[in-house]
Amino acid sequence: MGIGDIADGLARGVEGIGATVSDIFFEPVVRLGVTGLSRAGKTVFITSLVANLLDRGRMPQLVAASSGSILSAYLQPQPDVTVPRFDYETHLAALTGDTPHWPESTRAVAQLRLSFRVQPGGLIGAISGPRTVHLDIVDYPGEWLLDLALLDKSYADWSAETLARAKSRDFADGLHAALRGADASARLDEPVAKTLAQVFTTYLQAARAQGFSDCTPGRFLLPGELEGSPVLTFAPLPRPAETPRGSLWREMERRYEAYKREVVKPFFRDHFSRIDRQIVLVDALGAIHAGPKAVEDLRYAMREILSAFRPGRNAWLSQILHGRRVERILFAATKADHLHHRQHGRLTAIMEALLRDAKDRADFAGARTAAMSVAAYRATVEETLTHEGETLDCVRGTLLDSGKQAAFYPGALPEDPARILAAARSGQEAWLDADYRIMRFAPARLTLKPGEGPPHIRLDKAAEFLIGDRLT
Known part of the structure; x- marks a missing residue:
């Protein structure tokens, strides 16, 4: 090794230290891991999240957006030059074009950097002025987790x-x-x-x-x-x-x-160990539609996922994390737009029950966890219809297979989630007292006003839980 090589190595080391110091003290970085189980809509979630963070007209529950703390948001080149970039522009065009369609799913790790110019509140904010916060979104398959x-x-x-x-x-x-x-x-x-x-x-x-x-x-x-x-x-x-x-x-x-x-x-060494916040997207409706055994399998999978966030049990993982832990984990039941809003609370309760059971079994601690029902891209509208003298809360959308408009009643989820979990644990072949159905809807054709991202359900609430504290 020559003197030039040594000098180059020292220079790179100094540059790396400088970049780290800059990130810590001047431009903090939040790494958000996004993964999903069994076709939960990961690509659509990331695309809509980024679009709605760039144009925040539909994000009232993100406090930094509604209070005006976010002065601007913009995409930047990602820092990890060896990781494929999440193809945000192509995916957004698929959802919002003249003939909207669901984008192709990503099949490996991808990344995107979204940067915010924010004005902190209080006396410190008045003295320091605006600062830049970087959000690095890391997209990876749930099977890998x-x-x-x-x-x-x-x-x-x-x-x-x-x-x-x-x-x-x-x-x-x-x-x-x-x-x-x-x-x-x-x-x-x-x-x-x-x-x-x-x-x-x-x-x-x-x-x-x-x-x-x-x-x-x-x-x-x-x-x-x-x-x-x-x-x-x-x-x-x-x-x-x-x-x-x-x-x-x-x-x-x-x-x-x-x-x-x-x-x-x-x-896990190269990607997972660097994540600060995590969202796990779950197609809970799809599992319920598939039957009790699929729900039991989902319960088992959530328990296994939570084990990934308690490194104390695994000496190798503890070594590479060096005491770091994911700070917040959100389990989100997707496709909430397949249900009338009166049932969203029941879907969330089922997710919370699955999460609670998984936490108890995994002896998990060390991070804030939450469950909610969301739709990153709302493909339906709600209708209330009368059928054979019974009032039904339905959703209407364009069917993916036929392209026709149809109103759909998926069945009523139970008020007590224990009815779902008990049937799953007992190994029932089918639901004994209900028929839960699911339809595949195509994305609706949109006309977006300036400053608005795609319509969604609770995407702003999810963003507030995951990154809201870092933007104010």
Whole structure:
């Protein structure tokens, strides 16, 4: 190494220290993690959130917006030059164009920086004047967050849990048949391993399509550049009495451990460990529509997610976080516009019950948590109709499949969320006293006034919980 290289290294070090000091003392940075489970609308959420933070006419519950503390907001180049930029402009055009349509979902980590010029209140604000606050939005798949729980599990434990959940699922017949034909104690045969991994991937895809949430390992669904690699060529196996060296079991175990080491840990080291605030989007209505077993799976997934935010249990995670914790976590039930507003409180109560149960089971502490029902982009309007002498609170929108306008009554959620959770825990095949339905609506064609973002439900309230304290 030459003197020039040393000098360059020292210069970069000084620049890095200077940037860190600047962030801490002059331009604070809030890193907001956004993830979602089972098609919860993550891309739409981020797009609408950014649009409504840039044009804040529909954000009265964000105190910094309604009080005038936010003087301006603008997009800037993201600081992490190796991370793909969230394609905000393309996604917004999809939602607000002449022929609106839902944008393509992101399939890997993406990032966007939104900067605010804010005027702090009080005497300090009067003396200091306006300051800049940066919001770095980090978009990543929910399946990757669920992978953190794998770090605490051996291959044998993971296999047993995964196969136990698959036991009662009729769409797992192909997986069961493949496992019956495999001898885990026999010597590794690579074609057998590849077939088992493919069958297991098909099972995970079916589970997600059926509304189930816990679909780990997450990279089996979103493999990217890892597709076909040995690190994704494993599957759960029933443990045999003997596991000799070179056996199928041993090789699957080795690849599972490699997945944790080479895939899971780098994600949490490079991205998750730097997050300050987190929102987890949940398609609770989709799970309810899918039935009690899907709700029970969602309850399990929320418990696993919360384990990601209590690093004390995992020595490796505690080491990379160096005492940092996510300060606030919001679990948001999306697609609230599929329900009349009179039912929003019931949907929120179900989310709160799921969250409370998950917190108790995970022995979670250390961050503020909340649950609410939201719609990042409102695709429907409300109607009250009379049918066979009964008054029904409906929503009307454009059906995604046919393009026709239709009024829809999804059924009434119970006032007591325990009725939903009790049926889920008991393993019921279907709801005994209700029929919950869900429709797929297309985005409505919009005419936005100057200063207004897309219509939403409680997006401003969600923003206030997540970042409001950092903007005043």
